[in-house]
Amino acid sequence: MTDDRDKALAGAAAAAEVVDGMLIGLGTGSTATHAIEAIGARVAQGLSIRAVATSRASEALARRLGIAMLDFADVPRLDLTIDGADAIDPRFFAIKGGGGAMLREKVVAAASDRMVVIADGSKRVAAIDAGPLVPVEILPFARASVLAALGAGAVLRGGEHEPYVTDNGNYIADCRIDLSDPRAVAARLAAIPGVLGHGLFLDEVDAAYFAQNGTVSRLERGDYSG
Numbered sequence: 683m684t685d686d687r688d689k690a691l692a693g694a695a696a697a698a699e700v701v702d703g704m705l706i707g708l709g710t711g712s713t714a715t716h717a718i719e720a721i722g723a724r725v726a727q728g729l730s731i732r733a734v735a736t737s738r739a740s741e742a743l744a745r746r747l748g749i750a751m752l753d754f755a756d757v758p759r760l761d762l763t764i765d766g767a768d769a770i771d772p773r774f775f776a777i778k779g780g781g782g783a784m785l786r787e788k789v790v791a792a793a794s795d796r797m798v799v800i801a802d803g804s805k806r807v808a809a810i811d812a813g814p815l816v817p818v819e820i821l822p823f824a825r826a827s828v829l830a831a832l833g834a835g836a837v838l839r840g841g842e843h844e845p846y847v848t849d850n851g852n853y854i855a856d857c858r859i860d861l862s863d864p865r866a867v868a869a870r871l872a873a874i875p876g877v878l879g880h881g882l883f884l885d886e887v888d889a890a891y892f893a894q895n896g897t898v899s900r901l902e903r904g905d906y907s908g
């Protein structure tokens with residue numbers, strides 16, 4: 683069973699939580715794409731929902747599938763957001779932003795009554811310390827000063843000559859950081875002027891669908907045992 687097949691299973695399982703009348707947040711990345719496709723298939727069969735997207739790519743896909751899309755700038759609250767993750771641990775601490783969308787992903791998740799993560803088994807880690815680098819979104823004007831404040835473990839995504847640009851027009855630094863105290867790290871990152879967001883999701887995730895070798899399990903925050 684390939685990871686992609688597991689991603690599709692997790693996405694379809696989360697998409698089944700969506701019911702008529704809901705206002706949904708659509709995540710970003712290959713796993714979220716499977717969920718959007720599964721929701722789109724249900725919309726084609728008559729499911730009546732509206733949605734906002736966390737990236738231009740997810741917005742374009744959702745529109746192609748006939749999902750009624752709203753501008754998040756007009757939306758104060760959402761019922762449910764379904765999104766992928768790069769790593770998630772037993773505390774439901776997650777790292778996101780491999781696809782560069784973590785700033786929009788976080789504001790959409792924070793505005794949602796529930797956030798559900800969908801992931802293949804490779805994303806389950808014992809602790810996010812063992813996970814990927816932490817992406818940090820940077821105001822381009824403050825590129826040099828933020829990189830200096832982040833320290834030697836920070837690398838500008840795409841490199842100095844052709845930096846990766848987010849949907850928000852900003853840069854990303856991928857940071858090797860000691861995550862033994864993730865809350866302290868989140869507070870330190872948020873306090874750097876010119877940092878617009880980061881990929882540490884410590885309080886947002888309410889539930890997760892994990893798919894491994896073709897089997898999907900669903901866990902709520904608090905009952906994930908690793």
Ligand SMILES: O=C(CO)[C@H](O)[C@H](O)COP(=O)(O)O
Pocket residue numbers: 709710711712713714765766767768777778779780781782783784787
């Ligand atoms: O946070 C994200 C994008 O910013 C993605 O959800 C995360 O990178 C997982 O991606 P994939 O499902 O492709 O493995």
